Amino acid sequence: MEPAERVFARDFSAARHTADSGGGRDGSYVVTPAGVWCRRLFVVGALTERRASGDLMQARIADPTGTFRVTADWQSPDAVETLGCVEPPAFIAVTGRATLAGTGERAHAALAAEALRVVDRTARDLWVLMTAGVTLDRLEALDKALRENGGDERTMTALRLYGTTAADIREMAGMVRTALESVRSDLAPGEIAPGIGRDRLLAALEDQGGARGVPIEDAVAAGVRAGLSARDAKRALEELLDEGECYQPASGMIKLI
Template identity: 70%
Template structure:
């Protein structure tokens, strides 16, 4: 395995145990920690963005407030803020549904994003980004739950770092960043700040979205253009692709019809 340490190519690092497969869960990490990442570690065909707090990110799951977005039908760039900072997110032709979905979401709005972690540049000028694979509108409760679970995952990593690198991944992080007790205390302070920002007792789990029922409830009773119906689905938590599929299901089930070409109306 070869580690990219921001300009020192060929620096050998120990391989992380258990090379990640596509089935490995997406990592949870706060924006401040993710933005501080300056190193990647490669193993086989897997490239990990490694953060100072010990997160190994190939894919990442974030929830926060969409504060701005720009772009076109080919590529969208977005800023998503959590209580600690801001993620830089890009959606491109590789994930057309994410591009379309972002185009329908008007900031500010809480969103959940799953994507690939990437590091651009090297050394002090390196910056971490998220290449979005999926985007969904969520509510504040989901955001608060994400903050709580991400805080727990971060504290678990800090505990491993505090013990001095008992496993290979943790030892690699310490070697890359020269982690000190003060660094660990600073990241723990970030976690406290994040937890203080959310409502206590937010323990609801994220339930699967029943797209057809959710969209039908959002449509109301009037006749509207199909694109406006898709936009309502996106604002309700569906991706653009899921909203279009839900429309097809509603039409097939006879719960909606098209009074004129390009419009839809519930029965």
């Protein structure tokens, strides 16, 4: 599977071109002004808006530099269901396909979600730190290629497509500084613990429901808010039922023991 690249929203939303890769590989890449060649992306940001239109979900996810347009459709039913359980605002991580519709100044880049889950502020800040690092590496490669009038094929293609200048590179470096200013100074990577799905769901359900329990769909939604995908929440619910941690007092209902 194509690796998922990290890119800031401001850079991705400014993408206006695609390019084919050498080496006999089919398909094209979305190319951004900062020199990212991407087919798939991994982004983390704040879900600020979502809406449903038939089988299509549309959302906006903001990072410190701008906003990603995100879609999810019938090709990724788990992403659709998971997104439908999340109420903005919430930090969310998305992996998906990079797309570019339209041409020229009317082109707009979007992310077609394949998988997503709710995360916390620490996960968002760590994503910002790692994305800043790879972005600065790309900008350094652009700057060197511009000064020496030579570089690898992808870097030179990005320079040609966008007519990048030294001023443009300095402006993009400023974007990175802006992103880094949003990161908490007391960031502690050790705060992030993946946890076991059944444990996350069990903890999420402890305060849910009354004498009759909660509807299964509400139990799944609670798991999603705890950081599971809809598919993983359903799997965790099956584990809890098998282990006797909960039972079904009525059809479509779940109640903890």
